[in-house]
Amino acid sequence: xKPENRKQEIVKAASILFKEKGYSAVTMRDLAKAMxxxxxxxxNHIQSKQEILSTxxxxxxxxxxxxxxxxxxxxxxxxxxxxxxIELHIDVTLRNADGLASLNNDWMHLExxxxxxxxxxxxxxxxxxxxxxxxxTEDKEIKSFNIEIIVFSTLSxxxxxxxxxxxxxxxxxxxxKKDMISVLLxxxx
Amino acid sequence: xKPENRKQEIVKAASILFKEKGYSAVTMRDLAKAMxxxxxxxxNHIQSKQEILSTxxxxxxxxxxxxxxxxxxxxxxxxxxxxxxIELHIDVTLRNADGLASLNNDWMHLExxxxxxxxxxxxxxxxxxxxxxxxxTEDKEIKSFNIEIIVFSTLSxxxxxxxxxxxxxxxxxxxxKKDMISVLLxxxx
Numbered sequence: 001x002k003p004e005n006r007k008q009e010i011v012k013a014a015s016i017l018f019k020e021k022g023y024s025a026v027t028m029r030d031l032a033k034a035m036x037x038x039x040x041x042x043x044n045h046i047q048s049k050q051e052i053l054s055t056x057x058x059x060x061x062x063x064x065x066x067x068x069x070x071x072x073x074x075x076x077x078x079x080x081x082x083x084x085x086i087e088l089h090i091d092v093t094l095r096n097a098d099g100l101a102s103l104n105n106d107w108m109h110l111e112x113x114x115x116x117x118x119x120x121x122x123x124x125x126x127x128x129x130x131x132x133x134x135x136x137t138e139d140k141e142i143k144s145f146n147i148e149i150i151v152f153s154t155l156s157x158x159x160x161x162x163x164x165x166x167x168x169x170x171x172x173x174x175x176x177k178k179d180m181i182s183v184l185l186x187x188x189x
Numbered sequence: 190x191k192p193e194n195r196k197q198e199i200v201k202a203a204s205i206l207f208k209e210k211g212y213s214a215v216t217m218r219d220l221a222k223a224m225x226x227x228x229x230x231x232x233n234h235i236q237s238k239q240e241i242l243s244t245x246x247x248x249x250x251x252x253x254x255x256x257x258x259x260x261x262x263x264x265x266x267x268x269x270x271x272x273x274x275i276e277l278h279i280d281v282t283l284r285n286a287d288g289l290a291s292l293n294n295d296w297m298h299l300e301x302x303x304x305x306x307x308x309x310x311x312x313x314x315x316x317x318x319x320x321x322x323x324x325x326t327e328d329k330e331i332k333s334f335n336i337e338i339i340v341f342s343t344l345s346x347x348x349x350x351x352x353x354x355x356x357x358x359x360x361x362x363x364x365x366k367k368d369m370i371s372v373l374l375x376x377x378x
Contacts, residue, residue, distance in 0.1 A: 079378055133377075142377050145368040146360055152353045153346045153372050160345040171335055179334040183342050187376030188322075188331050189268055 007045045007055075010035070012098070014052045019101035023053055023109045054114045056102045061121045063092060072128045078136030082154070083181050085129065089158035090177055093165055100162035129155065154184055196234045196244075199224070201287070203241045208290035212242055212298045243303045245291045250310045252281060261317045267325030271343070272370050274318065278347040279366055282354055289351035318344065343373055 013035050017026045028049055032039040046052055067088040071081050093100060110118055130151050136142030142150070157180075165176065202224050206215045217238055221228040235241055256277040260270050282289060299307055319340050325331030331339070346369075354365065 082377075143371070143375075145372055145377065146364055148357060148360060149365065149368045149372055150377050152349075153369065154377075156346045156349040156353070157342045160341075160349065164341045164345070168337060171337060175335055176338065179338045180342065182332070183334055183338060183376075185376050185378045187372075187374050188271075188334065188339050188343075189374045 003045060010042060010045055011052055011055050014049075015056055015096070015098035015102055018053070018056070018106055019098050023049075023102065023106035050109075050111055053102065053106060054110055056099045057107055057110060057118060058114060060092065060096065060099050060103050061118055061125075064088065064125055065121045067092075068125050068128050072132055078132060078139060078141040079185065081132050082136070082185065085132075086154075086158065086181050086184060087177055089161060090173065090180065093161045094173055097162040097166050104159065104162070126151065126155065157184065192234060199231060199234055200241055200244050203238075204245055204285070204287035204291055207242070207245070207295055208287050212238075212291065212295035239298075239300055242291065242295060243299055245288045246296055246299060246307060247303060249281065249285065249288050249292050250307050250314075253277065253314055254310045256281075257314050257317050261321055267321055267328060267330040268374065270321050271325070271374065274321075275343075275347065275370050275373060276366055278350060279354075279362065279369065282350045283362055286351040286355050293348065293351070315340065315344070346373065 010031070014026070014031055017030060017034055021030075026049070028042055029039050031049075031052075032042055035042075046055075068085065071084045071088070074081065076084070107118055107122075108115075130147060133142055133147050133150050137144050137147065165171075199220070203215070203220055206219060206223055210219075215238070217231055218228050220238075220241075221231055224231075235244075257274065260273045260277070263270065265273070296307055296311075297304075319336060322331055322336050322339050326333050326336065354360075357365075
């Protein structure tokens with residue numbers, strides 16, 4: 001197996017353990033055991049548990065950041081932009097729900113530079129979303145409710161998807177996208 | 190101070206510590222220190238850290254259960270019922286956001302009987318909500334989206350309120366209720 005693939009395998013196995021037990025409670029020994037290899041051989045591929053955590057979280061945060069930048073710089077209408085943001089969250093959730101558990105539960109265990117970098121990305125992400133909503137209310141595409149309430153109620157649902165969707169056996173991704181967009185944009189009544 | 194009030198004070202101080210550090214990391218010594226009293230004197234009022242946790246969580250869960258039972262047994266229309274559920278969550282959040290942090294983060298540390306009792310209440314709560322939505326779609330009061338998506342997107346927002354609302358300085362409770370009801374029921378476009 002190529003070294004790059006081996007590293008990906010380690011990151012994937014670690015995501016599952018971090019999700020189940022939390023970053024702090026997982027040892028490199030646990031990880032090696034879960035993968036059926038020796039702890040020493042993990043270190044041929046990664047330097048530390050911290051490196052694994054930052055790989056999981058920073059990769060995901062950069063993916064969200066790039067997606068959001070592309071959407072917010074486009075000249076689409078606000079409603080289309082928000083639809084694209086909903087799809088971005090669903091796509092990432094479908095691909096890596098375990099990693100999102102680390103991002104949500106264990107981001108505070110990132111060390112110095114990565115922690116700051118992560119917090120900046122999260123702040124910018126929310127702020128870009130806020131600006132999109134703001135522009136939408138100015139253009140009368142979005143109703144003039146309190147902007148913070150709109151931002152919170154949309155993001156709280158999208159950020160919790162990783163917990164809920166893996167347990168749903170009967171909802172395929174297309175229905176999820178279609179109905180989630182309708183519910184969040186047009187409501188339920 | 191009356192013993193009953195003293196116990197409430199202990200529960201309140203513990204809620205704040207549990208929120209900040211998590212149930213597992215807080216000791217009775219930490220709690221006594223935060224309250225400026227001796228650890229031994231805590232035991233005049235409560236038997237254990239577990240008793241504090243179960244007081245916080247079970248009281249809140251019973252409050253939600255009673256509120257939901259009243260709403261679901263009433264003969265109001267579905268939309269009115271859902272509005273009342275949103276108000277229930279906002280009222281509890283306004284009164285006890287710290288306790289809700291324990292309920293959300295530390296429920297799994299409840300011991301045997303209380304854990305089962307809590308899980309049953311949570312299951313019944315969600316199920317009652319699901320039945321209300323189901324009835325609403327049958328009566329054409331609610332759009333015919335996938336019911337699980339409606340239940341998830343509404344509850345994920347209401348259950349995260351305790352994290353977000355305490356940081357909002359500029360949104361008063363009346364605006365919150367009004368706009369949250371509109372956003373969740375009628376959407377943002």
